[in-house]
Structures are given as C-alpha cells and as structure tokens.
Amino acid sequence: MAQPGTGHGSDDGVPLADAARTLLDALPTPSVVFDAEGRLLHANPALERLTGHPAARLAEHGLGLILASRVTAPDPGRDDDQEFLAARADGTGFWACLTTGPLPATPLRVGQILDVTARHEAEGGLALSRQREALGLLTNSVAHEFNNFLQILIGYIDGLKRRLGDRQEPFIQRAISRSADATERAAILTRQLLAYSRRIAPDVRAVDLDAIVADLADRLAPDLPPGIRLAVATTPGLPPAISNPTQIEFALRHLVANACEAMPAGGTLTLSTFRIEPGDRMMQHPEAGTVGIAVADTGQGMSPEMLARALAPFQTSREAGRGAGLAIVHGLMKRQNGTITLDSRVGEGTQVRLSFPAAPDRALH
Numbered sequence: 048m049a050q051p052g053t054g055h056g057s058d059d060g061v062p063l064a065d066a067a068r069t070l071l072d073a074l075p076t077p078s079v080v081f082d083a084e085g086r087l088l089h090a091n092p093a094l095e096r097l098t099g100h101p102a103a104r105l106a107e108h109g110l111g112l113i114l115a116s117r118v119t120a121p122d123p124g125r126d127d128d129q130e131f132l133a134a135r136a137d138g139t140g141f142w143a144c145l146t147t148g149p150l151p152a153t154p155l156r157v158g159q160i161l162d163v164t165a166r167h168e169a170e171g172g173l174a175l176s177r178q179r180e181a182l183g184l185l186t187n188s189v190a191h192e193f194n195n196f197l198q199i200l201i202g203y204i205d206g207l208k209r210r211l212g213d214r215q216e217p218f219i220q221r222a223i224s225r226s227a228d229a230t231e232r233a234a235i236l237t238r239q240l241l242a243y244s245r246r247i248a249p250d251v252r253a254v255d256l257d258a259i260v261a262d263l264a265d266r267l268a269p270d271l272p273p274g275i276r277l278a279v280a281t282t283p284g285l286p287p288a289i290s291n292p293t294q295i296e297f298a299l300r301h302l303v304a305n306a307c308e309a310m311p312a313g314g315t316l317t318l319s320t321f322r323i324e325p326g327d328r329m330m331q332h333p334e335a336g337t338v339g340i341a342v343a344d345t346g347q348g349m350s351p352e353m354l355a356r357a358l359a360p361f362q363t364s365r366e367a368g369r370g371a372g373l374a375i376v377h378g379l380m381k382r383q384n385g386t387i388t389l390d391s392r393v394g395e396g397t398q399v400r401l402s403f404p405a406a407p408d409r410a411l412h
Contacts, residue, residue: 274313309346
C-alpha cells in the first residue's frame with residue numbers, strides 16, 4: 048500500500064484540473080483526490096469541516112494526519128469501503144469510511160470520507176443488547192438451578208440448628224451461624240440474578256448512601272485479602288438516593304471483588320460517596336441532582352480497548368468466566384434509573400462510579 052504523501056499534482060504528470068477541483072470543492076460530502084501512488088492531492092472544504100484540519104495541511108500530511116493512534120492507514124487504491132478510527136484536530140474521535148474510485152482518463156482516484164460513527168454505535172448497541180439477552184437467559188437458568196440446590200442446603204442447616212442448637216461447642220455454633228448467614232446471602236444473590244434475567248424493575252425508595260457504604264465497609268474489612276487497605280470517604284449533607292439498597296450492596300460486592308482481583312500485590316480500595324448538584328440532565332430527576340458511590344482501586348488498570356468493552360457481557364481482563372459482573376451491575380443500575388461510569392488507566396487503577404437520582408427532599412422513608 049502506498050503511503051499518503053504531499054503535493055498538488057501527480058508523479059504521472061497529470062495535474063488535478065481546475066474544473067475538477069472546483070467541482071470537488073462544491074460537494075457537500077467530504078471528498079479527496081489521490082495520485083497513482085496513493086498520495087493525497089486535494090481535500091475539499093467539507094473534509095476540512097469534518098476533521099478540523101485545513102485542506103493544505105491535509106494535502107501535506109495525507110490521511111496519516113487524521114488517523115487515531117495505532118490505526119493502519121486505509122489503502123486509497125482499493126475499490127471497497129474501508130472503515131477506520133479517525134481523530135479530529137481537537138482530539139475527538141470518530142469512525143470514518145473511505146470509498147474511492149478511478150477518475151476517468153487519468154491515473155487519479157477520487158473518493159469520499161464519511162463519518163459513520165452513528166451507524167457504528169447503533170450496531171454496537173444492537174450487539175450489546177443481544178449479548179445481554181443471552182446473558183439474561185443464561186442467568187435465569189443458572190439461578191433457578193442454584194436456587195434448587197440452595198433450598199436443600201437451607202433445609203439441612205435448619206435441621207442442624209434444631210438438633211445442635213443447644214450444643215455449646217464454639218466450632219459448632221460458629222459453623223451453624225456462618226452457614227445460615229451464607230445461605231441467606233446466597234438467597235439474596237439468587238433473587239437478584241432472577242430479577243436481572245427477568246428485566247424486573249426493583250422497588251426503589253430514598254436511601255442513605257453514606258450509611259450503606261459505612262455498613263458494608265465494616266462487614267467487608269475482615270475478609271479483604273492481605274495487603275489491601277480499605278478507605279472510606281463520606282459526603283457531609285449528602286441527600287438520599289432514589290434506589291434499591293439490596294441491589295446497591297449486590298453491585299458494590301461485585302465491584303469490590305473486581306477491585307481486589309486487580310490488586311494481587313496489595314493496594315488501596317476506596318469506597319466513597321459523591322454529589323452532583325441539581326441540573327444534571329443525565330438523570331430522571333435532574334431537578335434534585337445526582338448522588339452516588341465510587342469504588343476505586345490502585346491496581347493494574349485497564350487499557351483503552353478493554354475499558355471501551357468493559358460493560359459488555361463476558362468481557363474480562365482476567366481469567367475466563369469472570370466477565371459477567373460489570374454487565375450485571377450495569378443492568379441493575381439501568382433498572383434503578385441510574386448510570387455506571389468507569390475511568391481507568393494502565394498501572395494507575397480503576398474507578399467505577401454508580402450514580403442515582405437524588406431524592407426530592409431530605410426525608411428517608
């Protein structure tokens with residue numbers, strides 16, 4: 048493939064005629080002309096508007112000027128559509144599609160570069176929806192089977208409590224207590240998985256996020272892996288959130304588990320709350336503002352490519368089979384009119400923010 052180059056004529060001695068240049072400049076579609084070697088000879092004003100680069104600079108540097116990092120330049124000599132990730136002069140990215148064809152009676156090729164970002168996003172959204180539907184069907188099947196086994200365990204644990212409840216041996220009492228607690232939490236997990244798979248919106252009410260974070264931190268701290276320090280940061284005067292407290296805890300446990308796995312050598316896990324003042328239009332109740340919980344770690348972080356796919360089902364940066372957690376959390380947040388956002392950099396850690404509509408008043412019900 049020839050690399051885009053410079054110049055306003057052609058090595059074959061065929062200049063771009065003034066009439067053709069005028070015609071291209073009048074087109075509303077971003078258009079370009081290449082010589083026989085694949086060098087960019089001319090870019091019209093529509094391409095200037097699309098990319099933010101002057102036509103002269105585009106002709107000087109070729110398509111390499113608008114390529115996103117680590118993206119292979121398209122081949123102007125090919126007749127098929129070529130899509131690639133591009134970057135505007137202000138640094139914003141978009142998906143571009145280059146289509147070229149021969150200019151009759153010349154060795155030149157004329158083409159157009161279209162912004163196909165909307166189609167890419169629509170196709171990606173459809174693929175993600177299908178993945179989540181498949182995950183929902185799988186989750187429903189697994190949760191039902193798990194619930195059947197769980198009922199057997201609950202029955203036997205109840206029987207042991209009746210038979211051994213008066214025994215004072217510390218081990219027996221501890222085993223019964225922890226087994227009962229584990230089955231209760233497993234039952235809650237099963238209900239949440241079934242709610243996810245059935246697309247059921249949970250009951251929401253005004254809840255105190257600071258209290259949820261403090262309570263969960265107290266219960267998680269003793270079981271954290273060695274070398275991981277837990278920090279908690281609350282927000283004075285934080286309004287209640289319109290959410291479901293059980294599903295919040297379910298989501299936070301997923302995120303804490305992910306954070307711990309990202310810090311195999313130890314680090315700091317931070318649970319914090321935050322507030323966005325009224326007027327944020329992302330939420331269903333923007334007049335009341337937004338409140339939320341952030342889970343941050345100082346672990347390995349994610350590459351930009353992994354970060355872009357992190358919320359898709361079955362995507363993971365760790366061992367196979369561990370990629371459903373963030374997709375489930377995402378589904379739970381959507382059912383509560385909330386959002387999940389991620390910020391991560393390789394070697395610097397990851398922060399996940401769960402945002403909810405704030406309650407219209409300060410009363411907790």
